[in-house]
Amino acid sequence: MAFFVSTFILLVTVAMANLLAQWVPISKNYLALGAGIVGALIPSLNQLVLPFENDIFMMLILAPLLFFEGQVTPMVKVSKGIPSILGTAFILAIVSAIVVTVGVHQGFAVGLPLALVMVAISTPTDATAFESVITGRKISQRLGDQLKMESLFNDATGLILLQAGLIWVKTSEFSFGQNLVKLLVSALGGALVGGILAVVFMIFRQALVRTEGNVISSQTLVYLLTPIIIYLVAERLDVSGIIAVVVAGLIHNGEANSSRFTAPRQMYLGTQLMNFSSEILNGGVFVILGISLERIVQSQHQKMFQSLDWLWLGLVIYGGLLICRLVYAYGFAMKRQWLNSWVFALGGVHGTVTLAMTFSIAGMVSTFWFRQVILVETVVIVLSMLVPTILFRWLLPRDGDALVKDEILARIRQEMTAVGIQRVQELDLPAAVKRLVIYDLQDQTKTNPLRSYLRRWRGIISHREAINFLQSRDQRWAMMQAFASERAFLAEQARQHVVDVALLHDVYTEVLMSEALVVDPYSRMV
Incomplete structure (x- = not known):
């Protein structure tokens, strides 16, 4: 019962934020974030919303959201952008994590394992959060696609780096070669599992739709459950569930374009449900983020003023990752174009995936360091959204x-x-x-x-x-x-x-x- 009450409150909050966005010239995601904070400040509402559950969030919100984002991404863009994806989602993520980890270790006397944990959590970028910071601004299609592709695939890199850091914390041993192999196995395995399962679902649904026994309601249920099933199977096989649902979404994009008129009613219903679900899930992500951030501040407010190490750590991690992105963009991705390089660097916005990874380490590190990590990642999330929102007013033209x-x-x-x-x-x-x-x-x-x-x-x-x-x-x-x-x-x-x-x-x-x-x-x- 508590789960349904909590879900009801979240949905009502999303609806109110979306309505308010029609009259307030602010991104609806920022309004959803503010609505979540306000809701958490009201004790009677806050106590009705369940604590953040990483597994539920990843399975019921993030997996479908990434599946839908993959479905609206043409496969041709992915095939043409493979070098860019490998460069940003894997090479850039790994190199910047190494550089910033060493910097945090040297500058704050934080052990390398814990430094890697904090930096790994800050590695994944969020396409939805990026859309919020560029609301009302023009950005080139190529640069926008590049940032979106990065965010679709770099979650797996961050998760593997986090696992490597946690193993290092427990065993005091770190093997770069083994962790690199694990990253490749997780990523390629996730792509393989997602691709195979997506093809199986596709063939089943396409065979059924061409018979008299086709039932739109059943087909639609299978479609909506597809990302959840694929995510669970991939995670059970110890490969990346995130990459699995992204690849599945890409395959479904090809299916939709190949069979639009076989069952038009079913196709239209599926498209509308996808758009509706994406909008609700996007809003829900920011409401949850707002509630979680407010709860973190409430629970950690005493520690926040005892020492400001968490603030400096957050500033250094965000600044270090930003500089790494800028150097990579200027030297490789943007071909020495300063403006686009800055936009790319600032486009590495962090959101609820970072928050989910933060809560996933509860019980794996000491209570002191867990509280420290929560505050550090809060700083990283807030800065990554606030800084580009301000600077893009000068860097990007207004979308007239x-x-x-x-x-x-x-x-x-x-x-x-x-x-x-x-x-x-x-x-x-x-x-x-x-x-x-x-x-x-x-x-x-x-x-x-x-x-x-x-x-x-x-x-x-x-x-x-x-x-x-x-x-x-x-x-x-x-x-x-x-x-x-x-x-x-x-x-x-x-x-x-x-x-x-x-x-x-x-x-x-x-x-x-x-x-x-x-x-x-x-x-x-x-």
Whole structure:
């Protein structure tokens, strides 16, 4: 029961943060982070949310999220970017971890094993957190893809480095060769397991969809459970579950593009569920991060002011990793372009994967060092989000297109709706039918006031606006005529390049979905 109550509170918090983001010019992820902090400050709510559980977080939130992110990533980008992925997710991560570990050891007299543990936890980057810090800013597609690919694959590197550090703490022995072999086995094994299982699921679902026994609800459940099953199997086989679900997502991207029209209803439902789940999981990640950070501050506030070693350690680790990223970008990735090199370096944002790895070492190191690590990683997470948010205001141009997009969409919808209404008025139909159809068309621009809606609603439930079968058929036919005119208008706008085609596609899709609601025999709303 406690799990469901905790989940309910998290979901409500995510919903409130997403709603608030429509009126506040701040990234919705930052609002979710703030909502989590505020929720944790309210004792009655805080006690209802369960403590952070690393295994549950990785299995139920991170695995599906990375699976969906992999699914929207074309395989061709991965195949072309393999050298970049190997360079950033593995070579850069390992070299920077070694350099910063030695620096922490020399500068703070921290043992090398514990220094490696702290640095390894700070190694993984977070694509979702990066999206938050560039909200409202323009970034090149190539650089954005490179940072996203890095974040998809470097989690495994961080986890292996962390395991090596923990073994070093326990046994006082460290073997670079053995740990490198383990990293390769974990990464390649995860890719192999994820690929094989994804292909098995794909063949099963594609074979089923081509039979009369296909059931959309069952297919959808299999799809949603796929990342969880693959993650659990990979972890059970002692390979990287993270890489397994990423590879599975990439394979499913190819499947979706190869069978879009075999079962359109199923494909559309799966796409909408993927988008919905991704948005909720992204918000949930930052709500959990906010709650966890506030709880860390509450539980560690006395120690925080006894010594500031945790603060200096956090600053050095973040600064050291940032410098390593800058040197790598300038010398290799960005070909001596200072601006892009700085953007790449600052783009190494850390988030909930770092937090999950922090809590995973509970009981594996002394209580003193566990508390120290928690505070250090909190500093790293906060700095990695705060510093680029500030500096990108000078390094990246403002995304002016995003500012006028809503205005352009509103104008297009108004002109399009006027065309549809004009078409209805030209038809030889009863006045009552025309009135109902025009009201529905005006809903496309959200111009019908709430009072008008309530009057329409009362008329429908009281049967005052009931129409007979012939009028209902005429209403459906009139709506189809109106939608056809609207689509023709949008097509002409696209042909003349009046506005960006992507914006027209956005509105065109809404018209198609509206028409589907009218003509779909399975729709129970008409």
